Amino acid sequence: MKKHYSCxxxxxxxxxxxxxxxxxxxxxKVLDEVIFKAWQKKDIxxxxxxxxxxxxxGRKNEVIHLGTATTNMAxxxxxxxxxxxxxxxxxxxxxxxxxxxxATRGLDPHRSWEYNIRQNGVLTNSDMxxxxxxxYSAPMESYEQVELVRGTGALQYxxxxxxxxxxxxxxxxxxxxxxxxxxxxxxxxxxLSTYNAVSGTYKNxxxxxxxxxxxxxxxxxxxxxxxxxxxxxxxxxxAARFYxxxxxxxxxxxxxxxxxxxxxxxxxxxRMATRNRNYFNPDIYIPSIKFRWEINSKTSLHWINSAVLGxxxxxxxxxxxxxxxxxxxxxxxxxxxQVDIDRFNSxxxxxxxxxxxxxxxxxxxxxxxxxxxxxxxxxxxxxxxSTGSDFDLKLVEPGFGRDMHFKTNxxxxxxENAIQVLPRFTVTPGWRMETGSTKFDGKIxxxxxxxxxxxxxxxxxxxxxxxxxxxxxxxxxYAGISRSYRPVIFKDIVPGSTYEQIDRNLKDASGxxxxxxxxxxxxxxxxxxxxxxRLVYHNRMGTVVAQDPNGQAYTFKTNTGDSRTNGVELxxxxxxxxxxxxxxxxFSSTSYMDAVYTKGEIANGAGNSPVKGNKLExxxxxxxxxxxxxxxxxxxxxxxxxxxxxxxSDALNTRIPSSNGAxxxxxxxGIWDLNLAVQxxxxxxxxxxxxxxxxxxxFTKRPTFYPGPGIWPADGRNIxxxxxxxI
Numbered sequence: 001m002k003k004h005y006s007c008x009x010x011x012x013x014x015x016x017x018x019x020x021x022x023x024x025x026x027x028x029k030v031l032d033e034v035i036f037k038a039w040q041k042k043d044i045x046x047x048x049x050x051x052x053x054x055x056x057x058g059r060k061n062e063v064i065h066l067g068t069a070t071t072n073m074a075x076x077x078x079x080x081x082x083x084x085x086x087x088x089x090x091x092x093x094x095x096x097x098x099x100x101x102x103a104t105r106g107l108d109p110h111r112s113w114e115y116n117i118r119q120n121g122v123l124t125n126s127d128m129x130x131x132x133x134x135x136y137s138a139p140m141e142s143y144e145q146v147e148l149v150r151g152t153g154a155l156q157y158x159x160x161x162x163x164x165x166x167x168x169x170x171x172x173x174x175x176x177x178x179x180x181x182x183x184x185x186x187x188x189x190x191x192l193s194t195y196n197a198v199s200g201t202y203k204n205x206x207x208x209x210x211x212x213x214x215x216x217x218x219x220x221x222x223x224x225x226x227x228x229x230x231x232x233x234x235x236x237x238x239a240a241r242f243y244x245x246x247x248x249x250x251x252x253x254x255x256x257x258x259x260x261x262x263x264x265x266x267x268x269x270x271r272m273a274t275r276n277r278n279y280f281n282p283d284i285y286i287p288s289i290k291f292r293w294e295i296n297s298k299t300s301l302h303w304i305n306s307a308v309l310g311x312x313x314x315x316x317x318x319x320x321x322x323x324x325x326x327x328x329x330x331x332x333x334x335x336x337x338q339v340d341i342d343r344f345n346s347x348x349x350x351x352x353x354x355x356x357x358x359x360x361x362x363x364x365x366x367x368x369x370x371x372x373x374x375x376x377x378x379x380x381x382x383x384x385x386s387t388g389s390d391f392d393l394k395l396v397e398p399g400f401g402r403d404m405h406f407k408t409n410x411x412x413x414x415x416e417n418a419i420q421v422l423p424r425f426t427v428t429p430g431w432r433m434e435t436g437s438t439k440f441d442g443k444i445x446x447x448x449x450x451x452x453x454x455x456x457x458x459x460x461x462x463x464x465x466x467x468x469x470x471x472x473x474x475x476x477x478y479a480g481i482s483r484s485y486r487p488v489i490f491k492d493i494v495p496g497s498t499y500e501q502i503d504r505n506l507k508d509a510s511g512x513x514x515x516x517x518x519x520x521x522x523x524x525x526x527x528x529x530x531x532x533x534r535l536v537y538h539n540r541m542g543t544v545v546a547q548d549p550n551g552q553a554y555t556f557k558t559n560t561g562d563s564r565t566n567g568v569e570l571x572x573x574x575x576x577x578x579x580x581x582x583x584x585x586x587f588s589s590t591s592y593m594d595a596v597y598t599k600g601e602i603a604n605g606a607g608n609s610p611v612k613g614n615k616l617e618x619x620x621x622x623x624x625x626x627x628x629x630x631x632x633x634x635x636x637x638x639x640x641x642x643x644x645x646x647x648x649s650d651a652l653n654t655r656i657p658s659s660n661g662a663x664x665x666x667x668x669x670g671i672w673d674l675n676l677a678v679q680x681x682x683x684x685x686x687x688x689x690x691x692x693x694x695x696x697x698x699f700t701k702r703p704t705f706y707p708g709p710g711i712w713p714a715d716g717r718n719i720x721x722x723x724x725x726x727i
Contacts, residue, residue, distance in 0.1 A: 006432025009566050039600035043068040044084045044571070046519070047147060049468075051424075052121055053302040053352030054156050055150065055367045055416050056307035058425050058466030058478045064146040070629075070638045070675040072689055073140040074185035074193045074214065074719050078102055079642045080691075081090030081140070083625045085148060086529075086569040087591035089618075090646070092700045093707065095691075096194075096216050096225035098253050099137050104150065105535045106514075106565035106595035106619040107162050110703070111135065114162035114486075116153075119249060120169055120233075121372055122288040122306045126344045128159050129408040129438050129458075130377035130490045135253045135282035135312050135344075136727055138229050141183045141195040142172045151535065155414050155432040155464045158371065160535065161484045167235065172199040172206040180727050186719030190217040192392040204237040220258040222273035227253035230450040241294035249525070252283040254391060268714040270343035270697045274321050276339060276416040279391040280707065284344070291428040298356040305349050307517075313393055314706075315385055319658035320427065321710040337402075339383035339393055344373040368415040373436075377406040379490060382445075404442030406490050410458060411435055418422045426472035430482075432462040438487070446498050453504045456488050460510075475520030478531075485510040492541050492557065497626075501546075503558035511536040511562075517569075525576045535565040538668045542602045542651070553606065561600015561651075563616050575629070585629040595619040602651050611651045618666070618701040620645040634679040644671045649702035662702060662709035669698035687722040691715065 023273050043065050049057040066073075075097040078090035082102060091101035103109035111133030117124050119241040124136040131340025147156075147166040157164045174181035176279035183195040193214035199207060209232040218223050229251040236244045259275030273707045295301060315337050317325040327334055352369035382401025386392045416430030438456045464482030471477060486509040489495035493502050542560030545554050568591065575585035595616035622645040630637045646668045648654065657664025675689035695717035702711060 001725075005038050011430040016322065024564050033090055040442070044573070045325075047149070049418070050354065050365055050367070053300070053354055053367060053369065054153075055365065055418055055428055056153075057418055058428055058468040058480050059152045060150040060478065060517060060529075060533075062148045062529075064148075066140070066143055066145055069690070070636055070677045070687065072528045072691055073183070074141050074187070074191065074685075074720060074722065075216075075342075075691070077691060078641060078671070079148070079625065079671065080675065082629060083640055083642070084571060084573070084587060084589050085399060086571050086589045087567065087623060089238050089594070089620065089623060090700065091618075092673065093703075094223065094255065094719070095219050096227075096253075096255055098225055098227060098255055098344055102165075104162060105533060105567060106563075106593050106616055107535075107700075108618070110706075112162075113163060114726060115159055115165040116157035116163070118164065118166040120245075120247065120284065120288075121166065121249065121302075122286060122304060122351075123286040123346075123348050124284075124286055124308060125346075125407070126284070126308055126312070126342075127375045127377045127408075127490075128373065129375055129410065129487050130323075130379075130406040131279070131312075131342065131344075132159070132489065135251075135310070135523075136249070136284040136308070137227070137282070138167070138169075138194075138231065138249060139195055139210075139214070141212070142197070142210055142229075142231060142699050143167050144171050151484055151534075152464065152466060152515060154484040154513065155430040155462055156367070156369075157417060158412055158432070158434070159485060159514065161486055161509075161535065163513075163606065169231070170197070170199075171209065171463045171554075172201055172208045172233070172235065172482075173588065174201045174206065176200055178213045180439070181485050183722060183724045185720055185722040187216075189717035190215065191718075191720060193217075206235045209531075210231040218256070218258070219271055219718065220713065222256065222272045222276040223258040224256040225253060227251070243290075243292040245292075247286070247288045247290075249286040253281070255280045256391075257316070257707055258323045259325075259487060260661060260708045260712055261655040262659060262710060263286045263664065265321060265377070266661070266697075266699065266713060268710045269700075270716070275317060275325055277325060277334065278316045278467050278707075279314065281313040281314070281391065282310065284308065301353075302352045303350070308344050308346040310344055312340075314338075314340045314392060314417075315393065316340070316708075318708065321658045321663060321708075324397065333387040334389070337385040337397060338379040338388055339385040339395060340379075340382075341383070341393065341400075342380070344379040345377070345502075346373070362711045363420040366415070366446060367416040367418075369413070369677035370412075371412040373408060373410045373412075373421055375406075375408040377490060379404050379406065379442075379494075382520075383625075401445045402442070404440065404444070404490075404494070406438060406440055408438040409436050416464075427466045428466045428480075430464045430466075433461040433462070433463075434458050434485075440493060444495070447495050451504065452495070453506060454500055455491050456506065458487055458508065460485055460508075471520070475518070476597045477516075477518050479516035481512060483512050486699055488541075493703070495557070498524045498541075500555045504558065506541075506557075507539045507559050509537060509539045509541070510539045511561075525574055527571075527573045527575075529569075533565075533567050533569065537563045538601065542600070544601060545603045545606060546610050555603060561611060563595065563599045565593055565595040565616065565619065567591055567595075578610070581633050583631045584625065587629070588624065588626045590622070590624040590626075592622055593619055594621065595693055597651060600651075606651060609652060614651055614653045615648050617650055618647050620647050620668075634681075636677045638673075638675045639676070640673040641670060641671070644668060644700070647701065659711070660712045662704075663690070664702065666699065666701055669700075671696055671698070683725055685724040685726075687724070688720065690719050692717045 197210035258273035466480030519529035
């Protein structure tokens with residue numbers, strides 16, 4: 001895990017790409033014009049009302065333009081990337097840059113699995129019905145923008161409450177046959193990363209490809225990460241209105257997990273490790289082929305066929321923080337580790353049709369689609385692994401304690417119709433239907449006494465309505481409501497022990513998102529977006545204590561209650577020129593959330609306790625990110641302060657921490673970040689920064705499952721420098 005990868009630039013090859021010294025000087029002469037355009041370009045924008053077959057009018061949505069962002073791309077610093085998106089809760093599980101763990105509106109941030117996650121419109125969730133987390137982790141250096149649509153997009157995107165998160169890769173260079181970009185970062189804890197891409201265009205053919213590699217020893221002892229990613233995109237236009245695009249993306253990383261801490265351990269040294277033999281290793285491929293046909297000026301067709309293929313592997317000594325992983329004096333060896341291997345095989349075919357027409361003097365846009373999903377998640381767990389310390393998936397005894405398949409066939413149909421009732425007023429009613437089933441089969445060695453649910457049926461009719469009123473050319477009112485659902489997933493139906501039973505009549509979670517807001521621009525310098533929302537979540541999963549006919553107590557996994565989150569989301573930004581070539585701006589991205597259980601009970605020791613009125617776990621009342629931005633010629637700087645209020649780790653709202661750190665209160669925290677960027681000319685750029693400027697010791701939540709219940713410290717102070725070249 002302590003390998004180092006050299007990052008270097010062969011500047012002597014510049015003449016090979018046709019770049020002479022005279023060309024560089026000419027680039028410098030137009031610097032002022034380039035800078036002015038860069039400052040005027042939006043770093044936060046909105047999606048058009050119709051894009052790639054999806055309707056966005058009346059919905060809260062944001063677009064992050066990464067080209068103008070001053071942030072640490074190599075480590076995917078979520079609080080910086082989403083600094084201007086109000087309400088984004090970032091789970092800082094590790095600072096390795098492997099995954100983004102975010103949520104909005106009181107949802108669970110674990111691997112962002114409350115979202116429909118896409119890359120260029122291609123679904124990347126590992127298994128929407130079995131394990132909806134996105135283990136695919138492409139480098140942020142490869143993206144030009146990030147699109148976020150909140151939960152009122154559920155009719156178009158399907159099984160999620162959070163909405164849609166779409167990462168858009170950089171475009172092929174349209175002006176030359178061969179273009180090259182290299183982005184290299186070095187930083188604290190032996191962070192080294194290199195991103196190298198080529199692209200170009202020849203007649204009706206274009207391409208984009210990259211290779212990425214990153215190493216970091218990590219902030220904590222006994223941690224570390226090695227990651228790599230590859231990607232290729234091929235585009236061909238055989239006719240004026242017909243486009244074909246084929247893509248293949250792959251991401252792989254090996255993360256050495258330092259283990260969770262108890263509160264006393266965290267207070268003594270947040271960098272300490274409780275494990276030195278634990279590893280996590282996803283290896284994911286995303287192939288796709290897309291067709292786009294502009295049939296005529298009013299009708300278009302989009303067809304995406306894609307898959308998520310690969311594995312999620314882990315080797316763990318799985319125990320609470322206060323249980324030591326030590327050598328047995330009698331054997332002279334460690335205990336055997338647990339080996340888990342998930343194999344994903346998820347296939348999706350999505351066909352969307354748009355039709356613009358006029359009826360009764362009103363302009364209308366019809367968006368409809370069909371989505372087929374065929375998923376087979378093979379989960380093999382509780383394998384008896386080695387007593388060694390290296391990453392090793394070999395078993396010392398054949399077979400796994402749990403070897404199961406979770407197979408889903410699902411068909412969805414959606415239709416929405418945007419109706420321009422008045423020149424400035426548009427309403428969009430919609431409907432989504434889902435039908436299918438998930439079949440569970442396999443073996444659990446320790447579990448034979450009770451039957452396990454073997455078929456879960458999905459039958460939904462979801463309705464929604466959005467509206468949008470244009471107050472002026474740059475200001476609008478918007479409002480909407482949409483039903484949402486979250487299917488029963490794999491972890492919900494797998495018993496943890498022989499003393500646990502599963503409800504054979506589990507219900508998929510359902511509820512709705514409602515929102516209303518006003519957004520736009522006042523004058524030349526002030527931008528704003530203010531919204532109110534409510535998210536209602538029925539049939540939350542949990543565990544209660546029950547008794548069998550013989551009076552023997554057991555735990556029962558079932559639907560345990562409902563929750564409701566009300567909130568306010570506010571973004572304001574003021575930018576203005578102060579002097580010649582000198583610009584300044586301030587912004588605030590702030591949300592307030594009141595998330596509570598409206599009914600239910602859960603297990604508490606030998607009995608059950610009601611949770612109605614309790615706070616929802618890991619949902620802060622306040623999240624506020626506030627920044628100061630400065631720009632002078634080719635220089636720019638951002639000083640960011642991020643504040644998150646305290647949260648509870650469980651539905652019982654346990655305040656005093658348990659001895660193992662698994663339950664307890666998560667204190668509030670405030671973090672300062674400073675980032676700088678220099679655009680020397682059209683070829684070279686430099687970024688640098690200090691994350692967690694004041695070296696604050698903090699943690700963001702106490703997870704209840706992977707990577708283990710307890711405290712996972714966020715990174716302390718660290719620095720980075722990034723050098724980019726584009727020719």
